[in-house]
Amino acid sequence: MVAAETAISDIDGREGVLSYVGYDIHDLAPNATFEETCYLLHNLELPNEQQLEEIKEQLGREREPNDFVMELMPQLSQNTAPMSMLRTACSASSARDPDGWDTSEGANYRKAMRLIAVFPTLVAYYDRLRKGHPLVRSDASLSLAANFLYMLKGDKADDEEARIFDICLTLHADHTMNASTFAARVCAATLSDIHSAVTAGIAALKGPLHGGANEQVMRMIKEIKEPSKARDYIINRLRNKEKVMGFGHRVYKTEDPRATHLRRMAKELAEKSGDGNNYEISQEIEKAVMDEKGIYPNVDFYAASVYGYLKIPTDLFTPVFACSRVSGWTAHVREQYADNRLIRPDHAYVGPERRSWKPLSQR
Ligand code: CMC
Numbered sequence: 001m002v003a004a005e006t007a008i009s010d011i012d013g014r015e016g017v018l019s020y021v022g023y024d025i026h027d028l029a030p031n032a033t034f035e036e037t038c039y040l041l042h043n044l045e046l047p048n049e050q051q052l053e054e055i056k057e058q059l060g061r062e063r064e065p066n067d068f069v070m071e072l073m074p075q076l077s078q079n080t081a082p083m084s085m086l087r088t089a090c091s092a093s094s095a096r097d098p099d100g101w102d103t104s105e106g107a108n109y110r111k112a113m114r115l116i117a118v119f120p121t122l123v124a125y126y127d128r129l130r131k132g133h134p135l136v137r138s139d140a141s142l143s144l145a146a147n148f149l150y151m152l153k154g155d156k157a158d159d160e161e162a163r164i165f166d167i168c169l170t171l172h173a174d175h176t177m178n179a180s181t182f183a184a185r186v187c188a189a190t191l192s193d194i195h196s197a198v199t200a201g202i203a204a205l206k207g208p209l210h211g212g213a214n215e216q217v218m219r220m221i222k223e224i225k226e227p228s229k230a231r232d233y234i235i236n237r238l239r240n241k242e243k244v245m246g247f248g249h250r251v252y253k254t255e256d257p258r259a260t261h262l263r264r265m266a267k268e269l270a271e272k273s274g275d276g277n278n279y280e281i282s283q284e285i286e287k288a289v290m291d292e293k294g295i296y297p298n299v300d301f302y303a304a305s306v307y308g309y310l311k312i313p314t315d316l317f318t319p320v321f322a323c324s325r326v327s328g329w330t331a332h333v334r335e336q337y338a339d340n341r342l343i344r345p346d347h348a349y350v351g352p353e354r355r356s357w358k359p360l361s362q363r
Contacts, residue, residue, distance in 0.1 A: 008328070009041075015254070018175070020040055026260075038327045060147075063111060063117045064121060065089065066093065086119070090198055097111055098110075099111055101335075103191075115198055115326050116330065123148070127313060168262070168320075173328050174327065175299075175325075179207075179209075181332050184333055185197070185336045197329070205321060215318055220245060221305070226281065243287070249294050249296070257302035259297045259302055262301070269306060276322070317325075
């Protein structure tokens with residue numbers, strides 16, 4: 001069933017192809033930066049040099065949360081889980097947006113850029129606040145990816161790690177009518193504002209069947225502890241009719257093309273770190289799930305190892321997914337506004353036939 005027309009991305013689930021505005025993800029991953037990807041998703045063309053400079057400048061300038069959000073952050077860091085913080089902070093960001101309640105095309109583009117720019121800062125500040133560490137202010141000379149790692153850890157990442165994280169952001173940026181993007185579009189289609197639509201997207205991404213799976217993958221790897229124990233663990237899990245997180249997909253019937261890049265990057269980081277344990281456990285899990293169920297890993301499976309090797313705390317994996325997917329959500333929301341029709345699906349009623357009201361005394 002087609003829920004919406006879109007020119008932003010496309011998937012061929014049988015062939016395992018994902019493209020953004022016609023560009024294959026296998027072409028984008030090694031070549032595009034996340035800033036170029038954002039431009040592509042929002043403008044439906046790759047940027048020329050000047051356009052790239054403009055979007056980099058814009059995404060570099062808008063990284064600090066507004067005062068209202070900054071006042072909330074200490075409370076949020078102490079009292080909420082990371083995705084709940086992001087959901088609340090995104091909603092609160094609307095309060096002092098410089099474009100206010102202007103819903104023009106130009107204002108929505110600027111709001112989209114602000115959200116893309118500020119999400120990584122929110123995640124980094126949250127982590128530093130909860131640990132009692134001093135905040136690290138953003139460095140506009142760094143790419144969005146390198147700056148996030150810097151603000152989170154306080155040290156600048158080396159070029160290889162920053163580039164790997166940059167590729168992760170590109171790989172997660174958009175994925176047609178996934179649950180969170182659809183949620184954002186449904187909200188936008190009521191002509192609600194862009195912050196509300198993105199907040200709906202965050203809420204949908206949070207669940208373990210969607211973006212929350214990457215965190216569960218790392219918890220599983222930690223539970224397994226060593227490669228030799230992976231197969232029995234998986235067999236046991238499947239015997240108990242439990243799902244293995246990071247596997248399966250509603251659309252892909254073959255390998256998720258994003259997993260191919262994430263597997264390679266996990267291997268590179270494992271070699272670089274000199275500690276291949278998580279990667280080896282992941283490989284054993286992958287083999288066991290394929291042997292037992294014939295199911296392929298999805299984007300969340302090797303993303304967990306990559307983020308682990310980048311020393312990103314496990315409970316920030318899903319917020320990191322959101323830092324990328326906000327580029328896709330906002331592009332879809334703008335596309336929805338541009339040619340809007342209320343999204344109102346039909347249903348199949350399975351309840352009782354029509355019947356008469358029973359007074360309380362007869363029930
Ligand atoms: N582990 C074990 N069995 C699985 C898994 C899995 N991860 N995924 C699917 N199956 C089995 C399922 O048990 C069913 O088997 P049977 O026909 O014998 O009952 C069959 O495959 C079809 O599964 P389904 O749940 O009906 O498929 P779906 O299209 O409704 O669900 C999915 C897709 C992604 C929700 C599901 O594969 C799943 O729950 N995976 C684990 C969670 C996960 O990794 N989510 C991230 C998805 S990709 C990134 C994103 O979108 O955020």
